[in-house]
Amino acid sequence: MRVNYFERDAGGQTSDGATESSSFLVIExxxxxxxIPSNYVRKILEASAWSGSAVDLDALIxxxxxxxxxxxxxALESVSGIVAVVTRRNLRLESFARQSVTAIPELVFGSNxxxxxxxxxxxxxxxxxxxxxxxCAFAEHENPQHPGSPTLxxxxxxxx
Amino acid sequence: MPAVQAISEQLLMITIQSEKLLVVARxxxxxxxxxxxxxxxxxxxxxxxxxxxxxxxVALLDLARVFSNLSPLQPGTARARTLLLQVDExxxxxxxxxxxxxxxxxxxxxxxxxxxxxxxxxxxxxxxxDVLPLFDPTLLLKEGR
Numbered sequence: 001m002r003v004n005y006f007e008r009d010a011g012g013q014t015s016d017g018a019t020e021s022s023s024f025l026v027i028e029x030x031x032x033x034x035x036i037p038s039n040y041v042r043k044i045l046e047a048s049a050w051s052g053s054a055v056d057l058d059a060l061i062x063x064x065x066x067x068x069x070x071x072x073x074x075a076l077e078s079v080s081g082i083v084a085v086v087t088r089r090n091l092r093l094e095s096f097a098r099q100s101v102t103a104i105p106e107l108v109f110g111s112n113x114x115x116x117x118x119x120x121x122x123x124x125x126x127x128x129x130x131x132x133x134x135x136c137a138f139a140e141h142e143n144p145q146h147p148g149s150p151t152l153x154x155x156x157x158x159x160x
Numbered sequence: 161m162p163a164v165q166a167i168s169e170q171l172l173m174i175t176i177q178s179e180k181l182l183v184v185a186r187x188x189x190x191x192x193x194x195x196x197x198x199x200x201x202x203x204x205x206x207x208x209x210x211x212x213x214x215x216x217x218v219a220l221l222d223l224a225r226v227f228s229n230l231s232p233l234q235p236g237t238a239r240a241r242t243l244l245l246q247v248d249e250x251x252x253x254x255x256x257x258x259x260x261x262x263x264x265x266x267x268x269x270x271x272x273x274x275x276x277x278x279x280x281x282x283x284x285x286x287x288x289x290d291v292l293p294l295f296d297p298t299l300l301l302k303e304g305r
């Protein structure tokens with residue numbers, strides 16, 4: 001599935017409806033941070049407040065060692081249902097210009113393209129690049145048949 | 161009117177560590193300096209990441225990963241030159257240690273691959289006593305499909 005990260009994003013719209021920027025939840029992995037389109041982020045809470053299962057994002061992605069002290073659970077909602085991920089990395093919300101989001105050429109993945117957890121990259125004018133988590137592909141791997149999808153009792157705002 | 165047969169081909173020689181190979185000059189869109197690259201997880205082995213070029217991400221091709229005797233590029237390292245190749249609809253960034261100026265090579269010195277072991281070539285070039293592979297990026301694109 002090819003994802004339009006902007007179709008559900010109400011932020012930063014111009015008067016003619018075109019989206020100029022989009023907001024992402026940035027997870028400070030090293031050497032390259034990952035970014036989750038915030039329209040997929042249903043809720044962020046401390047790990048102690050989460051009773052369901054959660055995918056350890058640090059174990060999947062981390063290649064360096066520094067981390068923040070408190071584990072956060074991020075509930076992601078996509079067409080595959082809700083998938084919770086847990087991370088000890090620092091989090092921040094950041095907006096990037098729409099034009100700075102670019103596709104990673106399919107060529108680099110070869111036959112792994114469909115299952116890759118990232119298919120886009122943010123190349124800001126200034127600052128370091130970020131990898132965009134393909135939430136739909138990720139959720140499909142981690143929650144293929146929606147078994148025991150956790151439900152959220154509230155839809156709270158991003159609590160950063 | 162009979163078709164005009166080319167008598168020479170314009171080639172560039174590049175080096176990657178101890179290996180030399182040739183690239184068809186018309187496939188080279190630009191020769192840039194050292195470019196930092198962005199590692200991407202889950203890629204095919206010879207394309208470990210991308211290079212940012214303007215607003216685009218261009219596939220990075222590390223040919224050291226095709227030769228068994230060379231050290232691959234590691235995250236945070238780069239080579240002095242980066243060739244931007246246009247291959248069909250795709251662009252490739254090819255880091256190299258050196259890039260020669262364009263050479264005219266007689267087509268009679270370009271022969272079907274027989275001696276060189278480099279897998280991404282169909283032809284080899286007899287040049288100044290050496291037999292060098294003529295890199296054919298279309299083989300790589302074909303492999304990736």
